[in-house]
Amino acid sequence: MTEIRIPDNIMGKDFLQLAFDHCIKCSTCKYSFKSFTDSCPSGKSFFFESFWASGKIRTTRGLLLGELEWNEDLKDAIFACPTCGACMDACQAPHADYIVDIIETLRELAVKNIGPAQNQEKLVERATNPKMWNPYGEPNSNNEALKKKYNLPDKAEWVYYIGCTSNYRQKTLRDSTLRFLKKAGIDFTLIDEHCCTSPMIRTGQIENSKEFMRYNVDKIEEAGANKVVTSCAGCYRTLKKDFEKFGIDYDFQVYHTVELLKELIDSGKIKIKSKYNKKLTYHDPCHLGRHMGIYEIPREVYKKIPGIEILEMERNRNHSWCCGAGGGVKIGYPDWAIDISKERLEEAKETGAEVLSSTCPFCKTNLSDANEKYGFNLQVLDLVEILDSLEIEIIK
Amino acid sequence: MTLMKEKQTYNNINKEEVFKKLVQIFGKSNVSKKAVDLYPYSYDMTECEAHMPDFVVIPEDSKQLIDLVKFCNSNVIPITPYITGNNVGGLTIPQYGGIIVDFSKKMNRILHINDNMMYALLEPGVTFGQLKKHLDENYPHLRYSYPYAPPYAGVVGNAILSGMNNLSCKIGSMGDSINGLEAITADGKIARIGSCFYGEKEADKDSWWCRYPMPDLMGIFVNWQGMTGLVTKCAVQLWPNPPYQKTFLVLVKGLTDIAPVIREVGKTDVVDDVSAVSTEVVKMTVEIPDPEKYPGEPDFVALFPISGKTKKLLEAKNEIVLNKINELKNQGKNIIVADVDEFAKIFNLRVRCHLDLPAVLLSLVEYSGLTWFGSYAPTHKLEELIQKIDEFFHEYDVPSFIYMKIMKSGHYGIFRPIIRYNKYKDGEEEKIHQLLNDITDFCLSRECIPYKTPSWMTEKMRKKINPGWLKLFEKIKNCMDPNNIFNPGRWNT
Numbered sequence: 022m023t024e025i026r027i028p029d030n031i032m033g034k035d036f037l038q039l040a041f042d043h044c045i046k047c048s049t050c051k052y053s054f055k056s057f058t059d060s061c062p063s064g065k066s067f068f069f070e071s072f073w074a075s076g077k078i079r080t081t082r083g084l085l086l087g088e089l090e091w092n093e094d095l096k097d098a099i100f101a102c103p104t105c106g107a108c109m110d111a112c113q114a115p116h117a118d119y120i121v122d123i124i125e126t127l128r129e130l131a132v133k134n135i136g137p138a139q140n141q142e143k144l145v146e147r148a149t150n151p152k153m154w155n156p157y158g159e160p161n162s163n164n165e166a167l168k169k170k171y172n173l174p175d176k177a178e179w180v181y182y183i184g185c186t187s188n189y190r191q192k193t194l195r196d197s198t199l200r201f202l203k204k205a206g207i208d209f210t211l212i213d214e215h216c217c218t219s220p221m222i223r224t225g226q227i228e229n230s231k232e233f234m235r236y237n238v239d240k241i242e243e244a245g246a247n248k249v250v251t252s253c254a255g256c257y258r259t260l261k262k263d264f265e266k267f268g269i270d271y272d273f274q275v276y277h278t279v280e281l282l283k284e285l286i287d288s289g290k291i292k293i294k295s296k297y298n299k300k301l302t303y304h305d306p307c308h309l310g311r312h313m314g315i316y317e318i319p320r321e322v323y324k325k326i327p328g329i330e331i332l333e334m335e336r337n338r339n340h341s342w343c344c345g346a347g348g349g350v351k352i353g354y355p356d357w358a359i360d361i362s363k364e365r366l367e368e369a370k371e372t373g374a375e376v377l378s379s380t381c382p383f384c385k386t387n388l389s390d391a392n393e394k395y396g397f398n399l400q401v402l403d404l405v406e407i408l409d410s411l412e413i414e415i416i417k
Numbered sequence: 418m419t420l421m422k423e424k425q426t427y428n429n430i431n432k433e434e435v436f437k438k439l440v441q442i443f444g445k446s447n448v449s450k451k452a453v454d455l456y457p458y459s460y461d462m463t464e465c466e467a468h469m470p471d472f473v474v475i476p477e478d479s480k481q482l483i484d485l486v487k488f489c490n491s492n493v494i495p496i497t498p499y500i501t502g503n504n505v506g507g508l509t510i511p512q513y514g515g516i517i518v519d520f521s522k523k524m525n526r527i528l529h530i531n532d533n534m535m536y537a538l539l540e541p542g543v544t545f546g547q548l549k550k551h552l553d554e555n556y557p558h559l560r561y562s563y564p565y566a567p568p569y570a571g572v573v574g575n576a577i578l579s580g581m582n583n584l585s586c587k588i589g590s591m592g593d594s595i596n597g598l599e600a601i602t603a604d605g606k607i608a609r610i611g612s613c614f615y616g617e618k619e620a621d622k623d624s625w626w627c628r629y630p631m632p633d634l635m636g637i638f639v640n641w642q643g644m645t646g647l648v649t650k651c652a653v654q655l656w657p658n659p660p661y662q663k664t665f666l667v668l669v670k671g672l673t674d675i676a677p678v679i680r681e682v683g684k685t686d687v688v689d690d691v692s693a694v695s696t697e698v699v700k701m702t703v704e705i706p707d708p709e710k711y712p713g714e715p716d717f718v719a720l721f722p723i724s725g726k727t728k729k730l731l732e733a734k735n736e737i738v739l740n741k742i743n744e745l746k747n748q749g750k751n752i753i754v755a756d757v758d759e760f761a762k763i764f765n766l767r768v769r770c771h772l773d774l775p776a777v778l779l780s781l782v783e784y785s786g787l788t789w790f791g792s793y794a795p796t797h798k799l800e801e802l803i804q805k806i807d808e809f810f811h812e813y814d815v816p817s818f819i820y821m822k823i824m825k826s827g828h829y830g831i832f833r834p835i836i837r838y839n840k841y842k843d844g845e846e847e848k849i850h851q852l853l854n855d856i857t858d859f860c861l862s863r864e865c866i867p868y869k870t871p872s873w874m875t876e877k878m879r880k881k882i883n884p885g886w887l888k889l890f891e892k893i894k895n896c897m898d899p900n901n902i903f904n905p906g907r908w909n910t
Contacts, residue, residue, distance in 0.1 A: 024843040041841045042785055045462045048501040048544075048569035049777045057546035057568065068475045068522040069449055070457035079457045082841070094451040113770075114782040 033126025039116040050074040050108035060107035071098040074108035091134040100138035105343035106311035128225025138353040154215040155185040163213035176245035179209035184253030191382035197409035212240040219259040224349035254308035254381035295412035296328030302374035305341040306381035332372040346387035362391035447475040463788040465507025487605035500571030506869035512906030529622040545775035560658035563774035573651040589825035599650035625652035643904040645897040659724040661731040668715035670751035675717035676799035683823030687734040691823035693719040786840035792865035794832035
């Protein structure tokens with residue numbers, strides 16, 4: 022067998038080598054390890070081996086060896102995947118933790134040779150537009166109006182990194198977070214943030230990533246912050262994991278709001294006073310769960326809400342079924358994204374819960390879209406939105 | 418030898434027409450001719466030569482497959498059945514192109530569990546993990562037996578290729594556990610074999626309870642590697658799942674002393690399974706990555722699971738095994754006995770993968786390539802097999818990995834040297850193939866019979882097999898598959 026020569030200018034070069042050295046195509050990546058449940062939205066929907074993780078690794082190999090030609094036929098097998106990381110969780114081989122990186126590297130190669138999947142180019146076109154800086158194509162909000170509204174300083178200990186989805190689509194989550202941080206007495210400010218680069222990295226369009234990362238780091242440092250909190254699981258993963266992968270150093274700590282909430286509750290700084298007498302089920306965002314290993318912290322926070330009844334879906338924590346929005350799927354394959362979400366809502370409905378809650382605005386968007394389309398009649402809310410509706414006692 | 422008609426493929430009908438017909442049968446989303454979709458089916462974990470199929474189809478039911486077989490037979494188009502391709506013998510590589518029938522995606526239903534007569538009626542795509550989950554959730558008092566294979570290998574494929582399991586000492590080969598089959602033959606007819614054979618229409622789901630006593634047509638399909646028809650249903654036996662279970666972990670020093678130990682323990686007739694594997698490899702299960710052997714270490718590690726309906730029965734079996742081990746110790750065998758549950762606590766939970774099958778074993782997924790000489794073996798020749806194969810491993814500077822089993826209390830054994838390697842390192846695959854070639858020559862000379870056999874190995878076997886057997890084999894193949902459409906090239910057809 023010929024040795025595979027991996028181009029030096031590929032970001033994920035080392036990840037590919039790891040996969041080529043270890044993937045035996047044993048199929049363990051296809052279903053949740055030991056629970057034997059469906060876990061891969063891509064494979065489950067498109068069937069052929071090319072859509073599962075081991076098939077993608079093999080495709081990469083074929084392309085690098087020249088046994089497969091770059092053409093449009095490849096696009097679905099490469100891009101129709103929410104990179105939810107279920108394969109990463111199931112695989113037991115040494116390259117397991119890097120499967121999403123491997124898929125992103127394949128996308129990086131694909132973008133160079135055949136371009137991104139349909140509509141995914143818009144993510145970058147919009148984000149790099151100086152009037153926008155966000156993948157939604159909205160006029161850039163420099164957040165000065167919000168700073169004024171919430172009376173925020175220019176410099177503070179914390180920066181609340183809102184993220185594009187919360188700032189331009191899930192504004193109630195943004196506003197709830199702002200109100201909550203304010204209520205909790207956190208010394209924080211906002212920056213004129215640009216896209217965190219998650220949509221670029223997930224879709225293999227990484228050309229401008231470092232520039233965006235450096236900009237955001239500079240802005241955070243200019244604000245004098247040594248801590249950053251974000252309510253977006255995608256931004257959190259990117260800031261905490263991808264910046265390092267791309268060689269971008271920074272000197273601040275990154276928190277997801279659930280981590281800050283837990284810290285505030287555990288240290289006795291806040292106490293939830295009013296009751297939330299509802300049955301709720303929690304959807305683990307892939308970017309917070311499988312990508313970052315945070316499963317219990319949000320659950321511990323929910324448990325502190327008086328009156329709440331938490332019901333687990335059959336597939337939970339590392340076995341959670343993806344909401345279907347990630348990896349560029351929401352824009353590249355919008356109908357399929359909602360189909361994936363439908364399966365999650367069915368599971369949520371089976372628990373008997375009336376509220377489906379998550380800790381990611383992107384999950385909220387897609388779950389809400391499917392909820393509306395299929396009439397599940399669930400309330401889809403972020404944890405912070407729930408807390409914002411409750412009476413919180415601040416203990417000084 | 419059966420004539421290969423590859424040259425005629427697509428002479429009568431062009432590929433576009435074939436594609437149209439396949440779409441008509443299976444629906445657009447269940448057929449692909451895209452190179453990217455075909456490519457992952459062109460190879461497996463072994464060093465067997467890769468070959469691209471021309472199409473892949475995802476069937477949903479037997480009716481579609483009847484149409485496919487009729488179409489392929491009249492146009493001489495090869496059909497290769499595929500579940501997950503974990504057979505370690507290149508058996509799903511479409512040597513002559515044609516159509517891959519991927520059973521694992523939709524024809525993966527557990528059709529029925531007969532609780533009373535203890536069998537499961539399955540479609541070919543059902544995996545070990547799927548069956549285990551179904552039994553644990555719905556029939557916890559029943560168990561199937563699982564091989565040391567990834568959890569998503571196919572149950573039916575393993576059974577009809579006479580694969581292994583973890584009740585081997587009790588029940589023997591998986592081929593013996595088949596109650597009945599449904600298969601589509603070259604003329605597009607459905608044949609039902611076993612006690613389900615009465616009646617013209619669909620068999621009653623409770624009629625798949627036995628293989629005998631009619632003429633045993635099962636042999637036309639079992640071990641034929643898909644060369645005689647497409648198996649579309651299979652009933653496999655289940656067994657009571659005793660509440661009391663225990664596994665002995667036994668370390669044996671002295672390279673060939675493992676042979677009498679496993680033979681004798683097998684003959685106690687109280688052990689569910691007897692398996693032994695080289696110590697270097699076992700160490701990988703406790704996450705010692707480099708399979709190196711240190712001086713003074715035991716040569717083999719064996720597992721002897723026992724089970725009982727009552728505590729007393731388990732204790733009695735425990736006593737019998739311990740007595741046998743003491744007897745062997747008194748004969749000078751250097752044996753260390755441990756309780757595997759305690760062992761798992763001391764080291765880590767990875768060890769449990771060996772016990773709580775089906776599971777991925779770390780030692781099998783550490784490299785990008787894996788190949789073996791998996792064989793049924795005469796147990797009285799185990800000593801010389803171990804000795805010589807260990808020498809081969811050292812000669813080629815490859816970690817020794819020998820896996821053995823005692824089947825049906827000792828009626829026969831399994832001897833399986835396994836080689837893990839880096840598939841994509843220059844020259845590595847060639848070296849490994851040469852090693853496997855040497856292993857094969859020696860083992861065949863000692864009358865081992867490989868199973869799930871790649872065609873380069875069956876070519877060697879053909880030189881040793883008596884002409885009468887070969888002639889009968891050819892007659893049956895020609896009769897069952899006159900146009901050689903079913904997985905052509907297997908057994909050098």
